[in-house]
Every structure is written in C-alpha cells, then in structure tokens.
Amino acid sequence: MQVKKREVRASILKTARKEFTTFGFQKTTMRSIAKKSAITTSNIYNYFKDKGDLFMEIVSPTLSKIMMALEKLEDVDASGDINLGNYQPMKDQFIEVINFIDTHRQDLNLILFKSYGSSIQNFKENFIDRYTEIFMKQLKILKSTRPNLNTEISRFFIHNLCSLYANIVAEVIMHNISFENMNEYSKEFLTFFYYGTSALMRYDDKI
C-alpha cells in the first residue's frame, strides 16, 4: 500500500513533468495527466492540492537550490570576495553553474520556459532583479577597496549583465548544450566578460 502510493505519486509526477515539458503549465490539463497516469483526475487531488502544487512539487527542489545559491552569493559579497572583474573567481563560478545546469536541465527548462500561468511565471525576472542587487553591492565594495577603478556603472547595465547571465543559462537549456560544450564555450564567455567589464571599469581613460 505504502509502496503502491509512492508509485502512483511518482507516476503522477513523472507524467506531469512530461506534460508540463511538452505543453507548458498553462496548456497542460489535469485530465491529460490523469489519463496518461492511468488514474482518475480526482485521484490526483489525493496527492496534490492543485495544479499549481503539482507543478511546484516538481520544480521546487531546483528552485530552492537556486535561492540558496543566491543567498550564499550575498554572504560572499559581504566577506569582500568579489568576482566582478576578477578572472579566476568568475571562472570558478562558471564551473559551478555549469555543473548545476548539467544536473538540473529538466527542471530549469520547466522553470524558464514552461511556467507561464504558474506562480513562478516571472521567476527569471525576479532572479535577475535580485542578482542585480547583489552586483550593485559588489560594486559598492569595489569602490572602496579599489578606488582607482571606475565603478560608476549604471544599474541598468548591471541589470543587463545579470540578464545576460540568466539568458546564457536559458540558451544552454533551450539548446541542450552538452556538458563538454558548456565547458568549451565558457572560455569564450569568460574572455568576453573579463575584457568587456575590465574595459568598462576604466573606460573613462579609454577611446
């Protein structure tokens, strides 16, 4: 019984993930999930409060990890270990992110591209906003620790930098870039970021 239940629950989750992935949250129906799980629609409600709950159940572990990573980032900033404009820390972070992506592709796909109509419809934007805050704090710290740098970068630019990060992840997910390729491509991005931001931080005496 206990076993059976777990199986059914797992089966629902599996089917739901498939359906959500195929049609997106909004266009997936409880009926279809039920039918493809070979149970009744109402039985789903014995396992999950509602459609939103079912979706979140699938997606929340990954969501939590992202949130925790953000919190960690905030703490790191406070400790003064800044990666903006620093090659090695950026590289390290890239590796971490790549690993995370590689092990959470399915969920990230749901979160980024299939959540319209759900409670996390705006997850990416919210993430970018929060990430922007972190970046802005980093800049403030840099201002004091390395006063010769130009840190007068607009919040909008930073926002776009964060957006870029998020969107690279999105592209990786969308085009299902392999782990190897991610690592390969990351070099390009690193170079691009490093020289781009470096130039920016002293761009007053350039060009």
Next chain:
Amino acid sequence: MQVKKREVRASILKTARKEFTTFGFQKTTMRSIAKKSAITTSNIYNYFKDKGDLFMEIVSPTLSKIMMALEKLEDVDASGDINLGNYQPMKDQFIEVINFIDTHRQDLNLILFKSYGSSIQNFKENFIDRYTEIFMKQLKILKSTRPNLNTEISRFFIHNLCSLYANIVAEVIMHNISFENMNEYSKEFLTFFYYGTSALMRYDDKI
C-alpha cells in the same frame, strides 16, 4: 460607410492594443475588446479573422520593419561592411536601434512580453536564431578579409551575443528606459561589446 468602417476598425485595433497590453494575448477576451469598443463581439469577426489575426494586425507593421531590418543586415553583410568588432559601425547600429525602439515601444512590448498564446509567442527566439545566421556569415567574411583575426568563435557564443542584443532591447522596453538614458547607457554597452569581442577575436594569444 467606407469611412465608418475604417473608424470601427481603428477603434477595435485601439481597444485591442490596450487590452493586449494590459492582460496579454492569452488573457484578453474578444468580449472585453468588443465591449470597450462599443460594438458586438461578432462584429469584430467582420474585420478580423480571429483573435490571432487581430493581434497580428496590431503587431505586424513593427514585425515587418524588424524583418526588413534583418534582411537589410543580410545584404550589408554580403557587401562586406562588417560591424562585428568595429567600433563605429556598432555605434551607428546602436543609434539606429535606439531610435527604432523609441518609436515602437508599444508594439515591442506586445511582441516581447504579451504574445504568449499567439503565433508569435516565440518571436524573440526566432529572431535570435535568424540574427545568429547573419552573424555567422559576418564571421565567415571576416575570416577571409582579415585572416589574422581569430574568427573561430562558436556558433553558440554568437547565438548568445544575439540573445544579449535582443534581451537588452527587452530590458529597455520592460523598464521603459527613456531615449536619453538609452543613449547614455549605450556607451557602456558599446565599450563592453567592443572590448569583449575584440579580446575574443584574438583571445588565443591572451591570458
């Protein structure tokens, strides 16, 4: 009659734009458009085939312009006038885009953020894909015209560069950045792009 018809049509379009902007394509109902246009729902179908058609009618002029711009870009490429890694052409292009954005905010908003459920739901991605093609061609040309440059940049990176362009536009629209601010911020982006891509194109002898 002819006049009347035109007025009604215009009225529908105006109302529809408002509704789509407020609620998005999916959540906008034909009824609400009709009611706020002071006509009957069914009469809308005398002017527009269906909801999707109505939406496209609003959005297609801007869509066409974007497409034409892309086509123009393709031709320019063929002529060898490359802006990748060139400061002034990039700057010129920025100015053009900024002007375009400033005069097409409403439509771009609809296209980028309110089109879920419509046929152009994936417009941004498609745009990026096509833009990527153009970029890749540019690279090929560069390869022959300036053989000393490193043009072995991955298609994925280019794709992301295009994505970045598109997403900057998206951010501008989303946060309703003023014309003045666009111009101001563009300097940052230019510097970032220029030095980022420059470094990349000869990154084999760096770091």
Next chain:
Amino acid sequence: MQVKKREVRASILKTARKEFTTFGFQKTTMRSIAKKSAITTSNIYNYFKDKGDLFMEIVSPTLSKIMMALEKLEDVDASGDINLGNYQPMKDQFIEVINFIDTHRQDLNLILFKSYGSSIQNFKENFIDRYTEIFMKQLKILKSTRPNLNTEISRFFIHNLCSLYANIVAEVIMHNISFENMNEYSKEFLTFFYYGTSALMRYDDKI
C-alpha cells in the same frame, strides 16, 4: 431578435424560479435550469453573470421593496408617529404587510426558505436585527413622550418581537395562507400584540 432575447431571458428566469423554489438555491444546478429552458448551460451566462446573479435578479425587486419599507419606517419613527402599543397604527401596518405578502408570495418564499448558499442566506436575521434597531428607537421616543409608561423593555424582548413579526410572515408564506385568512387571523394577532405589549409597558404594577 430583441423579442427572442427577452423571451429566452424570461424563460430562464421562469425556469430558474421554479427550480430554486423546488430545490433551493444551493441544490439547484445551472445544468438543470438550462436543460429545462431548452438552452445550453453556457448560454445562461450570456444573460446572467453567475448563479448568484440569476438568483438575485429574481429576488431583488422584492428585496428592494422590503428595504425601502424599512427605510420608510425609520423616517416615520423619527417623526414621532409610533405604533408600538397603539392599536390603530398597528392595524394599519398589518394591512399593508398583508397586501405586500399577498403580492410577493413567490419571492418571499425564495428569500425566506430557499436562499441557503446564496448571498442573502441570512436575510431574515439581518432584517430582524435592523427592525430591532427601529423598535428600540421607537421605545426611546416613547420614553420621552409618555413618561408614565414602562419602557424598560429588554432589547432581547424587542428582538424577539421583531423575530415574531418576521416569523409570522414566514409562516404565512410557508403555509400559503390566503388573503382572506390573513385578514381574519390578523385580528387575533392584533389583540394578542396589543394586550401583550400593553401589559408589558406597565407590568411593574401588575401581577
């Protein structure tokens, strides 16, 4: 067309009234109303916002009249024309109420006995509460105009008197008492009320 619509609307209202009367608001389904009106369920929603609206549409004219009567009563009180413990005013009021009941039987039935689950589920209680307020004001006025009367009657008693009024109406409706019988019976109630309340208002020197 206009005619047709009116007919359908009327037909829905007629059927709905029948169903509500038979099964009560809660247990009446939109389906059954639709089926018995020979239209589709969804078509009802072209005429009425929802089930509650449909119910209120039937019942609100009568509801309004009751509310207006209460307002009128409040004004009368202010003018000092008190019927508590006065035979003729009580009698006049009875006649008025009897006439009202006789012409609003169906609606009163719905309001009093069939409204469970609707927004006017507690109408009778609310009515009694409000009526009690009016009575209490009457008492206060009496206190000053006829100081030799005992007006120290508990609010709870007044509340019950109002409840009695309301419940007599309810009984009349429930047992479908004819106009003639109402008039006949009213004499009994008048006597009962008159002597009951009279005794009460000087009951300190009694028994």
Next chain:
Amino acid sequence: MQVKKREVRASILKTARKEFTTFGFQKTTMRSIAKKSAITTSNIYNYFKDKGDLFMEIVSPTLSKIMMALEKLEDVDASGDINLGNYQPMKDQFIEVINFIDTHRQDLNLILFKSYGSSIQNFKENFIDRYTEIFMKQLKILKSTRPNLNTEISRFFIHNLCSLYANIVAEVIMHNISFENMNEYSKEFLTFFYYGTSALMRYDDKI
C-alpha cells in the same frame, strides 16, 4: 481494543461536533473530521454509516429529549392540566425549558442552525407542527372545562404561538443568552404571553 474503539468513536464525535458547529452540516467534510481526529476518512465509516448518521449520533440524544418532552406534554394535556392562559403553569414550563436550553446549547445550536442538508433540516418546522397539535388539543379541552372562554382561536394563530416559542429558543441559542438573562427576560415573555392570550380568549367582548 474495546477501550480504544470507544475512544476513537468519542474522538470522532467530538471533532465532528466542532466541525458541524463551525461550518454546518453541509459544508463540513468527512475529510476534515478525519484529519482533525487523526484517523483516516474511511475509518469513520467503521463507526458511522455515513455523514448523516454521524450527525444524527451527535444530535439525537437532545432530539430524543425534546421528543419525549413533547410526548409528556401530550399526556399532560390529556390529564387536563392545561397551561394555556394559566400563569403559573406557563411559568413552570418556562423554567423547565430554560434549564433544558442551558444544558443543551451546543446541540440545539446544531439542530436549529447547522442542520441544512441533513435529515433534520426541517426539525423546527416539524416541531412546531407537532406542538401545534398539542396546543389544539389543549384548546379543545379548555372548551369543555371552561366554556365561558373564547376558544375559537385559529389553528394558524396557535401555530404561530408555537412558532414563537420555538423561535424564542432559537434566539436564545443564537445570541447565547446567559442563564441569568433567560430568567430575567422570561418575565417579560410571561407577561406578554399571559396578557396577550388572556385577552384573546375573551376578545369578543373587548375593544
């Protein structure tokens, strides 16, 4: 086991009473009862046939007492001890009722206000009907024992008198009138009833 069983049963009853009191019969779900009793829904069905049975189990002791009181009343009537229009018997009865109410508030609340959807939905009306029968018999007896009284009171009036009794109880329950207040207020009601009915029974030579 036996002990355990009793405990479980008691626990279900206790929870159910709470739920019914809070939400009413109709809106209380077996699930919520089970959950709050820390057992499974289906286990409830080992103790009670269905939702209705569960409700009745809670409410029937009080229901029986009321029924027995009614039966007692019928016998009393037969013995000629009539309280209609008699001060002291009425008073005695009041006291009895007050005591009963005070010790059965919870159940009376359920019976009178929370039974919609259950089999005793119309308990009050049925009670009134039966009580009316008793009153009518009283009247008949009075007619022979005290022929000088006017006993030509309409059944409808008597019905309303019974309704009044029942509704006073309802009001007491609804507004949770304290024992002390009940006793205090009862004087008003007694006076009101006594003089009201007295006048009625000889109202032919009045006014």
Next chain:
DNA sequence: TATGAATGAGTCTTCATTCAT
C-alpha cells in the same frame, strides 16, 4: 479495527467562434 487508495458523478464557469438575420 484500521488504512491506503481510488473513484465518479457532479459543480460552476469561460470563451472563441458561428450563423441567421
């Protein structure tokens, strides 16, 4: 006795679209 699991009939409601006039 207790439980886990499942069910099916039913609820209100939404909306784009069609069609006759």
Next chain:
DNA sequence: CATGAATGAAGACTCATTCAT
C-alpha cells in the same frame, strides 16, 4: 456592416463513499 443569439468543448476542482487488504 452589424447584431443578437447561441453553442460546445473544455477547464479546475470537490467530496462522500467504497473496497481490498
């Protein structure tokens, strides 16, 4: 060109109850 009217397919969700174990 305009309208009134109607529709059908679909949607999420609820809950008392049953049954095998």
